[in-house]
Amino acid sequence: MRHNAIKPDEAMTAAVRRVAAVAAAHAADVDREARFPAEAVQALREEGLLGALVPHHLGGGGATMTEATGHCQILARACASTAMIYAMHHSQLACIVMHALDAPWHRAFAQRIAEEGLLLASITSEVGVGGDMRSSICAVEVSGDRFTLEKQAPTVSYGDHADVFLVTARVNCDAPASDQVLVVVPRAQATYEATGGWDALGMRGTGTVGFTFRSGGAAEQIIPAPFADIAAEAMVPASHLLWSGVWTGIAVEALTRARQFLRAQARRQPGVAQPGAARLMHAAGLLDAMQARIRLLLAQFDATHALGSDRPVMTEAESGWPQGMARAGVLNMLKRDVSEQCHEVVLEALRICGMAGYKNGTDFSIGRHLRDILSAQLMINNDRIAATTGTMLLAQRADLGTL
Template sequence: MGRVAHGGTGERSLLDRSSLVERTATVAASAATEAEDVDRDARFPQSAIDTARQERLLGVQIPHRFGGDGASMSDITDMCYTLGRACSSTAMIFAMHQTKVACLVRHGVGSRYHEALMRRVAAEQLLLASSTTEGRNGGNIRFSSAAVEHMDFEISLVRNATVISYGAQADGIITIARRANDAAGSDQVLLAITKNDYTLERSLEWKTLGMRGTCSAGFELKFKGTKDQIFPDAYDKIHAQTMTPVAHLCWSSTWAGIAAAAVERAQSFIRRAARGDGGQMPPGAAHFTAAKMTLAKLRAMITSNLDTYLDHENDGRALASLDFQSSINLLKVQASELAVETVMSALRACGLSGYRNDGDFSVGRQLRDVLSAPIMINNDRILANIATASLMSGVPTKLRD
C-alpha cells in the first residue's frame, strides 16, 4: 500500500498500487490477445476496453470522493507504458481517454455538472473521446472555427471534426470550440458532452499505415445541451496546465511501451541466434545495443518531465511558464523521434525475421504504429510554434541549474 497524492484536488487517498499493477496486467493480457486482429482488421479493441471497464481502470484517475481510485499521473503513465507493450491502439485509446479525464479532475471540481460526470465516469466506466482537430486547421488546436451558439441557458455546436479517435465507440466527447460567434478563433472553451447530447455523421474514413485500431475517423459533430457543460476555466488555462502536459506524458509513455515491445523481441532474437551459433553474437547485436540505449534515453526523458510535472502540478503559474511549456512540448517531439529510432534499431537487430509479418520476431506492427508518433500533432508544427519562445530563453551556462 502506498499513499498517493492526487494532483488538482489536494486530497490524499490510499491506493493499492500492487492491485493497480495486477489490474493493468489483466487488461494488457486481453489487449495482447487481440492486437494482431485489431491491426489487421482496423477494428476497435473492444475486448481490451471491456476488460479495462471490468477492472475499473477507465475511472481510476477520478478522485476517491467522486468514486474513483485517485490514481496519480505517475500511475497513469506506467499503465500507458504497460498497455503500449501489448497493443498500441489500446494504449493510445487509454492515453487519450485519461487526458480527457485529467481535464475533468483538474478543472471540473466546483462545477455541479462536471462533478456529476466524474461520478458517472467512475461508476459507469464511461469512455471519453477527444475532438480537438477540425476543418483545415488540422493539428492547430489553439484555433477553433466552430463556435458555441448561445440561446439563453441552452447552447449548441456544429463542428467539422476531421478526426475523433474512437468517436463512434465513445460514451462522451471532450471538445473545444470558439466561445461565441463574435469571439476570436483563439478565444476557446472546453465542453464535456455525453452521447445523448450529440450526433455524429461520418465524413472521413480511417485507412492508415498504423494505429488502425484507434478508429480515428472524421465526423460532423452536432451537439445541443446547456451552458453548464462548458468548463468553468478558459481553454487557454486548461491547455497549458493539463491538456498539453498530460497528453504528451501519456502519449510518450505509450510510444515508449511500443518501443519496449520491439526491443524485447529483438532481445529474444539475438539470444536465440547466439545460442544457435555457440555463443557467437549475430551481426544484428550492435543494433540491439543501440535499441537498448535509445529506449533507456527515452524512458529517462519521460520520467524527468513527469517528475517536473508532479513537482508543480498544483502551481498554475509554473505550468504556464515558458521553460515548462517548451520542455513539455519538446518531450513530445523528442520522445516520438526516439521511439521510432528505437523500433528501427530493433528491426535491424532482427533482420529479415523482424521484417516478416508471420514470425515470433516480427516488429512490423510496432514500427507502423510508432511511425504515427511524429505525425500526431506534427513535430514540425510544434517546433515552429516554440521557436520564438526558445529565442527568448537563455542558453544554460552550467551543467546543472
C-alpha cells in the first residue's frame, strides 16, 4: 500500500497531529485492553510517517532527528504506547539510513519502508546475556549467498505486528560474543513462537513478549558495517534522543492537565492563591531544563549527521557532538536523568490535581501517564546505566562540570 506523499517541517508536523488525534481517540482502550494501537499505527502508515527518516530521493520524509523526536513528543501526549512504537521503529530505521544505504539491497529496502509504510522492530535482547545489547550468543550461519539464524529473545516489542525485524547476532559461530552484525529480516522470512504474555503496569500497547525466532534469507541482508559501529553511532543515540521525546511528551501532557486544573480552581476562587502553583513552577522548571538539554544534543546530532540526505554537515569537533566514550557517557546520563525527572514532573502534576488526577475518567486524570512514565527507568535499567557510566567517568581525563 502506498502512502500519501509527505513534506518536511509544517506539513509533516500537521500529519503527526492528525495521527495524534487518532491515537488519543483510542488511547484509553489501548491501555485498558493492553492491545496494539492498530488505528494509530495505520494512520502513521497512511500519512507516510513510518518513512520519516528515509531520504527524499528514496521516497521518504527526509526528516532530521530533531523533527522525529518532536513527532514522538506530540504522539506521547496522546498515547505513550503509540509514541514508543514510533520511537523504537525510527531507532531501527536510523541504523539502515546511517549505515546501509550504500548497499543496493538495503537502499532498495529503505525505499520499500517509505513506500509501503513497513513497521520495524528490534531483536537485540537474548536469553543468557543479561540485557547486554553488545553481546550475542546466537550466530549468523552463512553458506554461499544465504544465511540462517536462530535466536532466543526475552523481549521483543510489538513483534506480532512488525513487518520487519532487525536482529543482532555474532558474525559467525567462531566469533567472540561482541563481534556482531545486524540482520534485516522481513516478516515473510521469519518464523517465531511468542513466549509469555504482556499484562504490564504501563506502556500496555507495546506488547513486549519473548520470541523464539528463526529466519533465513540472502546474505546481502546482513548490514555490512560492524554492529559495534551501528550501535555507537546510530542505534544508541537515536534511541536515547527519541525516547526523551516520548518521556517529555508524557510529562508535558500531565503538567498541562495540572495547569488546567489550577486555572479551573482559580476561576472558582478568584483572588485566592492556589497552593499547587509552587509545584507547577518546580515541575515547569524541571521540564524546561530537560528540553534545553535535549535540544542541544539534537542540534549537535543533526549538525553532524545528514541521515542519508544531502544536507551539509560538520565534523564532530565543529558541531560539539561528543565522541567515543564521552558520547556514551553523555547519552547515558541523558537517559537516566530524563527518565527520572519526567517521573518527578508527572508526580508533581498528580499532587497538583489531587483526587481529580488520581481518579480515572476525569479531565485531569494522571494515572495512565504515571504508569507509562514508570517504564522509562526500566528500559535499560537506570542502576545498570549509572554503574556503567560511573566507571566510564573514572577513566575520562576531561574535567567534570566545566562550562
